[in-house]
Amino acid sequence: MATIRTSCPGCGEVDLNPDAVMVSVQQETGEGSYRFVCPKCTEPVEKRADRRIVALLKSVGVGVAETAGEVEAPVGVPHPESPPDGPQFTTDDVINFHFMLEDDEALASFLSSGSV
Numbered sequence: 638m639a640t641i642r643t644s645c646p647g648c649g650e651v652d653l654n655p656d657a658v659m660v661s662v663q664q665e666t667g668e669g670s671y672r673f674v675c676p677k678c679t680e681p682v683e684k685r686a687d688r689r690i691v692a693l694l695k696s697v698g699v700g701v702a703e704t705a706g707e708v709e710a711p712v713g714v715p716h717p718e719s720p721p722d723g724p725q726f727t728t729d730d731v732i733n734f735h736f737m738l739e740d741d742e743a744l745a746s747f748l749s750s751g752s753v
Contacts, residue, residue, distance in 0.1 A: 638654060639655055639698070640652050640654065641653045641658055641697065641699070643684070645682050647678050647680060653676065655697050655698040656698075656700075657673050657674070658672070658673045658694060658700075659671065659672055659699065660691055660694050660695065661703075662686075662702070666688070669691055670684060670685050670686055671683070671690070671691075671699070
């Protein structure tokens with residue numbers, strides 16, 4: 638049986654059996670995505686797959702689901718250029734955090750306040 642080597646965003650490289658992977662392929666383009674549950678952290682992972690990757694996964698016996706519409710962006714994986722929600726983290730925030738870590742009383746007060 639073939640082993641598929643891919644990567645989990647949190648764990649790095651992982652090895653999978655073909656039955657642990659599912660490919661979704663767009664009929665018009667032959668491209669799509671593949672998904673699996675990471676064997677190390679048990680988190681679901683979805684990645685884009687170009688035509689070459691789709692062909693390789695099919696050739697080793699990975700299950701395929703054909704889709705008629707456009708393949709959506711991978712679930713749970715934010716685009717690297719998408720900023721997180723909330724206020725921007727500034728240099729002043731880093732400096733304040735640095736000084737808070739040096740102040741044992743302020744750190745103990747913060748940790749005991751339940752704000753964490």
